[in-house]
Amino acid sequence: MIVAKFGGTSVADAAAINRVVDVIVNKQASGPVVVVSALGGATNVLLDLAHKAAAGELLAALQMVEQLRDRHLREVHALLGSAPEADELALEISASFDELAHLAEAFRTLGYLTPRSLDTVAALGELLSSQIVAAAFRHRGYPAVWIDARDVMKTNDFFTRAEPDVDAIALASQEHLLPLLQQGKIPVLGGFVGSAPGRVTTTLGRGGSDYSASLIGAAIDATAIEIWTDVDGMLTADPRVIPGAQLIERISFDEAAELAAFGAKVLHPATIAPAVQRGIPVFVFNSRKPDGKGTMIAFDAPRLPVRAIAGKRSTTLVKLRSSRMLLAPGFLRRVFEVFETHRTSVDVVTTSEVSVSVTLDDATNLGAILQDLAAFGDVAVERRSGIVAIVGAGIADGSRAIADALIALGPIPVYMASLSATGINFTLVIDDEQVVPAMQRLHAAFFEHAS
């Protein structure tokens, strides 16, 4: 059994969805489970329209509902033509958009959105795309069965970033997926979407379809988890920043997890953990080039000082300075409790005898965090920070990589530097607007040598 996940660009329209069918039918013998994202860009439109409605712009929101309805119906007709299933599916899809229009009206009346209502709206993208993809398979004569992801992806009720209930997912997969696979059927379900007790719709957070795929892969003990996307695999940097980024044919789980956590959007940061637990290799392939080599992510990979560069912008740097930190056991624990209390995870950490600095990805609860930290000492915040990460299992093996990285940055000021305990990630906090130039300089230094 394998799990193959297709991202938004890989199911953006009828032509892309037909490529998905082509990829999967060649793998029928491996027992594929197909996980799909929403049609490319649909999640953004859904969330935008909800926000517009709540802000009182109902007309604009309803126009967005109609555009999205037209887009989905257009692709259904392009895929299924005048087959009987086309009309049935079109009716179902239209009914969902009628409901969405009613929801938009309710948001306008209320004037606010809750995380729970946002999840209900966002989930529609995957719930519809997966039904369309399943129908496309059947139209071409393959035995696909649509599965409502809410029957399988069991989560808690932390809306907009729900956490999976791994045991419940394993049980639900046995009930809903395994029998179909045993009958030679192809289960198709939406990624990103789940349900909390009471079958209330949740989502795993933006980009979460990769995570759905690896959770399902672990639940059914798949032999491979395949992430099909719009690039040739994991590359030495984001190709949108570094057009000459090179394909990584093999990379370790640890390295891939670090890259994902520090900005390599090709993988959701949580994707690796379920795969590691079960020792399932993860592959990244380009759905436009199904014969490409792709990337294999597994336990071992040739040990290199630098495998790839990642970067992320718009992080927040919080610096705490306190003389009470001197020789005070438990001080750091109390400081980190503040972040835990406000459900905010910390990215990069450095400490000295009298100070501790951390970066935060999510500054939603910053106000409350700062208030609590003020009890410990002087707090300073730098909101326009960025991070570059130089990742390689051998970075601390006595190579010159760390020195070379600092030299390559030249005049770019560095505010924090941290070498991970595993010695595979050297992270630098810099100004937000320096992230792109820093990535270019680092990539040039490590990957663009004249031969």
Ligand SMILES: Nc1ncnc2c1ncn2[C@@H]1O[C@H](COP(=O)(O)OP(=O)(O)O)[C@@H](O)[C@H]1O
């Ligand atoms: N190191 C990297 N290797 C490959 N792609 C990367 C990397 N870092 C960032 N990306 C970006 O990730 C994108 C794919 O992720 P995403 O847009 O979420 O795709 P999908 O819709 O298929 O899930 C690529 O188009 C690329 O710009």
Ligand SMILES: N[C@@H](CC(=O)OP(=O)(O)O)C(=O)O
């Ligand atoms: N559609 C969701 C989930 C997702 O993973 O999408 P994609 O695979 O296109 O990144 C989002 O946009 O967040």
